[in-house]
Amino acid sequence: MKRLKRISAFVLSALILATSYMTAEAEEGYTYNYDYWGDVQYSPDAYDVAKVFTAGDMGLETGLKSPQGLSVYEDMIYICDSGNNRILEVKRTNDTTLEVQRIITEFKGNVEVNTFAMPTDIAVTDDGYMFICDQSNKRILKLDMDLNYVMEFTKPDDPNFDQSFDFLPNKLAVDSAGRVYCVAVNVNKGTIKFEPDGVFSGFVGATPVTYDWTDYIWKRLSTKAQRAQLESFVPTEYDNLYMDHEGFIYAVTSNVSAADVDSGAANPVRRLNLMGNDILVRNGEWFIIGDLYWGEAGGYKGTSLMTDITAFENDVYVALDRNRGRLFAYDDQGRMLYAFGGNGNMDGYFKSPVAIDHMNHDLLVLDAVDSSITLFTPTTFGSLIFQAIEQFQDGEYYESGESWKEVMKLNGNYDLAYIGIGRSLLRQEKYKEAMEYFELKYDDDNYSRAFKQYRKEWVEENILWIFIVVFAVLCVPLMIGKIKKIKHEIDTADIFQQ
Amino acid sequence: MLASLKKKETYTHYWATLKFAFYCITHPLDGFWDLTHEKRGSIAAANTILILTLVSRIAKLQFTSFLFMKVYWEGINIFLYLASILFPLALWCVGNWALTTLFDGKGTLRQVYMATCYAFLPYPLLQIPLTIVSNVVTVEEGAFYSVVSAFSLLWAGLLIIAAMMQIHEYSISKTIGFTVGSLFAMLVMVFILLLFFSMISQGIAYFISIGREIMFRM
Incomplete structure (x- = not known):
């Protein structure tokens, strides 16, 4: 009996501890948002982890090694297993199963090198071509779906392109006409644009140069040599690109200073049109910069560093922060829908997230260090938000x-x-x-x-009442004055004086 | 004191002095001269205007349309909010009087207070209608709001300068000089007050810790 009591007391105290732990968890939630005042408001989760896939879960013998790129085309997922020089074609067969269809390590065609060296990104187009950033081979490959070589894009032979550096393509986006936009290592003039025939046609999306009067004064005071060093050029090194369903490019950059991000001078998330102008709608109360406040908690300093982005068909876009492992979703007006995630070992947390893409309303995040793919599916809360946005867009x-x-x-x-x-x-x-x-x-x-x-x-x-009130206000004092005057005249009139 | 409340003249005098405030704000040089030299102002009227100012400030907080004024209610302390008028006013009166009395200023502390309060009148006069009007306009039509709001402050500011000029019988350049001087005197007083409070609190903390120490030893 005594023993039973002891056990029940133990269970009870454990329960109390557990519930107190759970309430503590609810306060410091996984998902949050900023209200009008910029205060953090924790919210129900918008996305749940459906499953975290490692190489073993997908039935692979060799594990992923520092994978860099992830791309989704319909129900197919393409993973650039950069460290193993291969590309995986994975099919999502149901909610929580991924099956490897092909392990692509080489391709057919009449070229010198038929294998990949450090493939970092892949894009699949509607007309059935794969574009692959074959970084260490210094080329972008265009293959058809049967792995036949079609063409390649190599180092531009153009004076605008700095010839002293190697062409090391890192990320790419392809538009419906087959134009390739590419982010390369050591290139800080924006994205490199190739025409469908492989000709380099310039840089797109460089940050426009802005002048202010202090620059002008400095220029006046400096010598010619100093002026040459003050060259008016804002370096733009994008981290990643995403071609949305309308043909605009979402671009993210993490090469921004904390002060510029805080003041709104730097835009880590942009939406570029064909001219390279930033057309992202920023009607929200806050800048589109991810976290609004950053301390040094947990050893993570500085702003959110956006490393990849994806946009749904309803113009909601989700940016991935590699600094604190968070995902930030914004609507078409640039208002934050929710933010979630973090660094850690649990499901739904990351070690080094590098790439994000979406499949319908689900999100896939690739982790380079953990060598895994996290599949997020929307919760009731998340689905309702999407539903409300889409119904509004459809006029319902x-x-x-x-x-x-x-x-x-x-x-x-x-x-x-x-x-x-x-x-x-x-x-x-x-x-x-x-x-x-x-x-x-x-x-x-x-x-x-x-x-x-x-x-x-x-x-x-109320037009009638308004007229009556205006009439009363204007005319009544006049009439009162008139009556008083008449009365005064009567009172003082000579004929009544006798 | 109480006996005077029963006399009718007290009220007629009060009304006359209060009405005179309207003459002051439209004819500042003439009005503020008469305010003290012809004894056409009263402290009661000055207090009334001050209370009106405080009321209009709170009413503005509460009733202005959120289009023009978004209030973070969690951060509002109504007493601190009122003190943001009363404390500078007290500092101004003392600072101005203390300074001008050394340099041939004719005004007394009482007169400085009275004239300053009279000069506040444009604030309630414009802010209360503005608060009402803010509720029937849209954001695009609201450009006038900030203009009128700024104008009420500018008007009051100019009135204070005119008032000081007349009650101290100063020239315009001397007035402006001593206005700046008074502002500086306010800063000095704030500094001394802060110093005083931190010294006192440290002194008290010292004796408290000695007391604790003694209690531990016993």
Whole structure:
């Protein structure tokens, strides 16, 4: 009996400990967002880890060795196993199974070297070609799906390209016309653009040079030799590219100073059009820089360092931070949807994340040190957010509002849910209700839009009263004055004096 | 004191002095001269204007449309918020009086306080309607908001300078010089206060630790 008591006491205390541990976990959540004031608001998880795949899980004999590139084409996943000089073609057969289809180590064709040396990135196009950054062989290969050599893109023979460096392609993106945009080691003028026939046609996406008056004064004061050193050139070294469904290139860079990121002078995430101009929409309250605050906790210093990015068909994009191993999702207006992840050994945490891609609404993250692929699937909360965004884009405003209400039920601190409901009500011409939602989350532009309509309606309804009040205010004092004057005249009139 | 509250003249005088504030803000040079020299102002009216200023400041916080003023309520302490007017006002009155009294200033501390409070009138006068109007305009139409808001402060600022000029019987250049001097005197007082408080708290901490030590030994 005594023993039983002891055991039950032990179990009870363990339970209490466990629950207290769980509540502590809930406060410091895995997923978070920033509210209007920039305060961190923890939220329910938007993504769950479905499974972490290692080489063994995919049925491979030799493990992955420092894999660098990941690309998804329909239900196929292409992994650049850079350390083993091979490319894996993996098929996702169901939710939590990946099966290796082909291990590509060589290709057919009349070229000197038929193998890869340190392949770092791969892109697969709709017309059935693979483009591979074959870094140590200093070329970009174009192969068809049966592994026949088609052509290669090599070091540009152009004075604009610094001939003293080797051409070491690192990452690439290919557009629908077959133009190749490439990020190479030691090239800091933007992305290298090749025409479909392999001709180098310039650099795209360099950071535009901005002047301010201090530069001007320095230039006036400096000698000619000094001026040459002050060459007006902002180096742009992109880390990775992603070609979205509309043909725009999402580009990320981690070569930014913390001060510039903090002040908004540097943009680590960009969306480039064909001219290389940054057209990313930045309507959010905060800069698109990942974490807004950074300390030195856990030995990780500085800003979020974006190493890869992927964009869904609904224009939501997710950037991957290699510094703290986090994923940051933003909507088409540049407002943060959620951030999650971290560095560590548990599922859903990373050691050295290098690449990200998506399959429908699922996310795949490649870890170079852990040599694994983490498959994330959206939770109810995450799916509802996507559903609400997509319904709004499709013009189903009422349904979108209902979906945002579901989101709000799961997370009452989610600013975008309030704004989403407001935008839905605004489209349904329920201005007064929309205003309430916008006011709760300080969305002044949308509030003004709703208020303008509400005010117009109000004036139209009450036009009679407005006229009466204006008339009263203008005419009553006049009449009172007149009456007083007449009364005064009567009182002082001579004929009544006797 | 209480007996005077029953007299009708007290109220008529109060109303007259309060009404005179409107003359002051529209005719500052003339008005502030008469305020002290013709005894057309009263401390009661000055207090009323000060209270109006404080009320309008709180009303602005609470009722201004969020389009123009987004309040982080978690960070608001209403007493500190009021002190942000009262504390500088007290420092200004003392600093200005202490400085000008050494350099032929004719105003007394009482007059400095009264004139400064009278000069605050444009603030409630403009801010209260502005707070109401802010609720019926959109962001695009709101450009005038910051203009009018800044104008109320500028107006009050100019009135304070005019008031000091008249009650101390100074020339314009001397007034501006002593305004800057008074601001400097305010800084000095803040510095001394901080020094004083940190010294006192350290002194108290010293005796507390001695007391603790003795209690441990016993």
